[in-house]
Each structure stands twice: as C-alpha cells, then as structure tokens.
Amino acid sequence: MEYVIGMDLGGTTIKLGIVNSEGKIIDSLIYPTLAESNSIDTIYKNMINAVNDLISRNKKIKIDSIGIGSPGVISPDEEKILGISNIPVLNGFPLAKEIEKDFGVPTYIDNDANSAARGEYLFGAAKGKDNFFMVTLGTGVGGAIFINGKLYKGYTNFAGEIGHMIIVTDGKFCTCGNFGCWESYASATAMVKKAKTLVERGYETSLSLYYPELNAKIIVDEARKGDEIAVDVVVEIGKYVGIGIANLINILNPHYVVIGGGLSHAGDILLNEIKHYSKVNTRPFSWDVVDIVMAQLGNQAGIMGSAALALMENTEKKSSKKESNEK
C-alpha cells in the first residue's frame, strides 16, 4: 500500500491529508493559508508546519510522495505557479520543488481543476472512464480533460481553460476582461448574482428571506420546495451550463462528463436542466454515447485530488523508469 499527502492550497485555507492508494483518508487537518501576510516566507513556513504536524501525528506511516493542488496555472516545466490571483505573492514560486527539498519525497503540483479531475478518475465518479472531462462550477468555471486515462495538458500545460470559452459574443463582462465568457453565466457566482438581482427587483420569492446571504445551496433548496423565482434561476443556470457542456462534447466526443465544484451538490433539479440543455445542443452521434454525472468526492475533493496527483505521477514515474530500464 502506498501513502501520499494530498495538499489543497486555497486562498483562505490549506487542507491536507494522508491518503492511501485505495483512496482512504487516514488523517487530515486544516491550516489557514495566511495569504493576507503577503509574505512568501510566512506562507511557506506555515505550509511546512502543516505538513510536519500531519507527519508527526502519523509517525508510523511512510509517505511516498506529496501532491499539491493549487489555484492559478502551472508553468510548462511543471514547477512554478503562475496567474494565481488569490495568493499573488506565490506567482512564480517553485512550490513543489521547495517542498520536495524540505521533505525529501517526490512532490508534484497541478492546478486545482486538474487535481479534482484526477481525484474523480481514481476514486470518484469517473472511475474507469478513460475519456471524460470535468467541469468545476464554483466561484469560476474550471475544467480538465482526460484522454485515454491521462490528463490532457496541451502543448504547454495550459489546456482546459474552459471557463473563458465565449458562449455569448458581446455578452456580460467577465473578470478576465472579456465579454460573454462561460463562467460569467454558469458559475455559482453567476447563480447567486442572478438570484440577488431578482430579489432586489422586488419579486415575491422565498429567496428574500435569506438575502443578502444567498448561496447556491439555498437557491437550489428553495427551487426544490417550489419557489418559482428560484426555479427560474436554476433553469437559467442549467441552460448556460448545458450549452457550454454541449460545446465541449461536440469538440471532444467524450465518454463521460463530471460536474464538480459548489454546484455539484445541487442534485437532480439542476442536473436535469443541465442534461436537457446539453442534449438539445449536442450533435446526436456524440450525445448518444456520453453520460453527465455529478462529482462524488464532495468536500474531500481537494485532498483526494491532490493525493490522486501524487499517486498517478508516482506510478507514471515508476513505469517510465521500468521502460527505460528494459531498453
């Protein structure tokens, strides 16, 4: 049995856990990220403390490797974190390399959307599905593509930026600076924004009881109870999610689509809308062979995903070593 540490680096907290190769979390803990310190030193030392804490609590376990799921994107050489907006001081920092030096075990890093997909592939909804893509519907919209059992990285490691696919030319302004990006219409953020606007306009809706503390879960729950305005919001988000997924199915012809992130807890009421709008916008040949499901790893997705990264990369390393030995 292999044991790895999966570390989910977020803007607010670092979640980390020891996970075995069967996908069982042996132990886990949460540390604050200390992003507000804006000091690499502070943030990095705190991270080291977190890992040490976890290791010293589990002295009998030998750690084989460490996986890190990070916001932003990872540089083509798979070392530096780039384009990270919520912990900007980490931009350009070779986090995995430093951790590897300090702990003496192979350490891998990938962005959080890719890690989430790896987690679902090894332990969750996409188990055994070699050709799928995952859509993470949270603050933004992230994505990851699996082809023949491997994460598709693109030419320089930046593939899967599906949240900025334009689905409404000249549409809503997106945080990225463009107009009409998918994530302006299909994220949890977009869902909450829409609901708030409708409450502010004075529509009679149970959502006003929660305003301004609305979130995706509340909206979906109220829709389930029959609140018409909440249903309208769910249908609209489902439509936009569905259209983007249809685009990706038409392009990629996958076997499976996994929906993760905050909206994946919304259950059938949202999933049915997504499926409806995906179906009518997908070419029939490709629609007939694909299934759309919700992610399974839930709150553990971060730790499990980065653990999956460590497990998969370790396996790949060993097999390529074996291959080169055989030659």
Place this chain on the structure above:
Amino acid sequence: MEYVIGMDLGGTTIKLGIVNSEGKIIDSLIYPTLAESNSIDTIYKNMINAVNDLISRNKKIKIDSIGIGSPGVISPDEEKILGISNIPVLNGFPLAKEIEKDFGVPTYIDNDANSAARGEYLFGAAKGKDNFFMVTLGTGVGGAIFINGKLYKGYTNFAGEIGHMIIVTDGKFCTCGNFGCWESYASATAMVKKAKTLVERGYETSLSLYYPELNAKIIVDEARKGDEIAVDVVVEIGKYVGIGIANLINILNPHYVVIGGGLSHAGDILLNEIKHYSKVNTRPFSWDVVDIVMAQLGNQAGIMGSAALALMENTEKKSSKKESNEK
C-alpha cells in the same frame, strides 16, 4: 517510395489522384459524383470506374493503399458513412470496405475535415507541428484536432464538431436546428449572406456590381481595394472566426492553428482580423505559444488529405504489426 490514391468525395464531384509519399501528385482526375441519381449502385460503379481510369492511366505504378475523404462522419468502427446530407443515399454504406474488396488494397476512410488536417500535417502548413487544430471555413465550419502527431478521434470517432459550438446563445438559427452555432457566423456562407444583406439594404458598395453572384473571394478582393462595406464584412467574419478559435485555444492549448477551406484564400486582410480577435479573447499564457496560419494545400487539399490518410494509416498499421511481432 509509396504510392497511394487519394479520393475526395464531394456532393458534386469526386476528385482523385495518385500521390507519392513525398506529397507529389503523379496524376489526377475529376468525375461527377452523380449524387442526383440517388442510387448507391450508380454512384458506386461510377466511383469504381474513376479509380480504374486512374489506375489504367498509370499502369507502371503499384498502389499501396487508398484513402477516402468523405462528407458526414464515419462510424465508430471506421467503416460506415453517417450523417451525410449531400449524398444521402450513402448513409450507412461501408464504402472503404467495398473499395478494398474490389481493388485488393488497404482502403481507409475519414471525414473531409480530418483528411484536410492530415494533408496539412504531412505536406502543408502544419508539417512537423504535432499539436494543432485545423478549422475549415467553407459552406460550414469543420474541424480536426491533432495531439502528439495523431488525429484525435474522441471516444467514438466524432470529435472535432466545432462548427456547432455555440458562440452566441439564442443567436442565429443554424441548419442543425440550434441557435447561435459558430458556423452560422464564421463560414464562407455566413460571409456571403452578410454581404448580400448589406447590398440589398442599398448601401453604396462595389459589391453591388457582382450581386447576386457574390462569393468570399470577391468580398475580400473588394475589401482589399478599400470598399468600406466589404471591409465591414471581413471585420465581422474575422471577429467571429477569431472568437471561436480563441475558445478552442483556451480549451486545447495547441502549438498551431491552421485555417483551411474557401476562406483560407482570403489572405492577410482576413487573417489579421482573425488574429486580432483571437488574441484579445485568448488567455495570455496560451496565446503566447500559439501561431495561426492559413492552410497551404489550396485546391489540392482534398486529394492530398485523403492521400495523407492512406499514408498515415498504412504507416500505423505497419508499426503496430512490427510491435506485435516483437512481443
């Protein structure tokens, strides 16, 4: 030196040629497709005659294989033609298998967009670029994706249906039945339609001299000469082409983008607009490593593409045979 026959099956004509492994067309001819006969028998016999004609004109050449570029899509078992709208009687017909039986040489079939990309990869603009996608802007918008030097087929052979990516939610009606598909905005057809509408509205433009016989070449030529309305049309088409290409770059992070089809002859005036709108809509990391170029094979794209299919599939067959012999 290998010699193959490349056959480009179109709704109006069949173009076929003998091509050597260096990409030289030794001989070629054109037959009518006889689609209007609506008889498999007539169409197929005519095809056989065309191949026989070409072979008997080149008796000294030994043909190693035959490649067919077909409209529609090819079934997951790579045998039957499906979804072919301009020669509907061929739906479900195992064309390659029949040709292989009749001529006794390995015969391969793929859709025309995939074949065009293979042609550009072996002999044209994408030579040596293992990670690229090709966009064919003609009557519709077709596409093909190359990953690590291989055509990406998807889970069941239907990948690359990029023309029906929705870029304007609730936009223009598309022949496929949906609203807002890319090909309703970015094809040569869309370009001509837009120009005609502007002429019909009575704008002062040199395009009216050609009306109603407008085509993409005329529009681009008039734009080059400075006609303002023609320029408007080119800019608008460039914008929509650019947005769709940006979407694909964000998703796939390729090394190269090749633009083929009728609009690829439009030259710099269109290419510059496409590049501009692709750039502003693509994530910077991915934009920095990609180049967008026009296809090089021009009128020979059909024959060269299907020949490339035959050459690539033959090579793959041999190498997989070799591999299994070594085991």
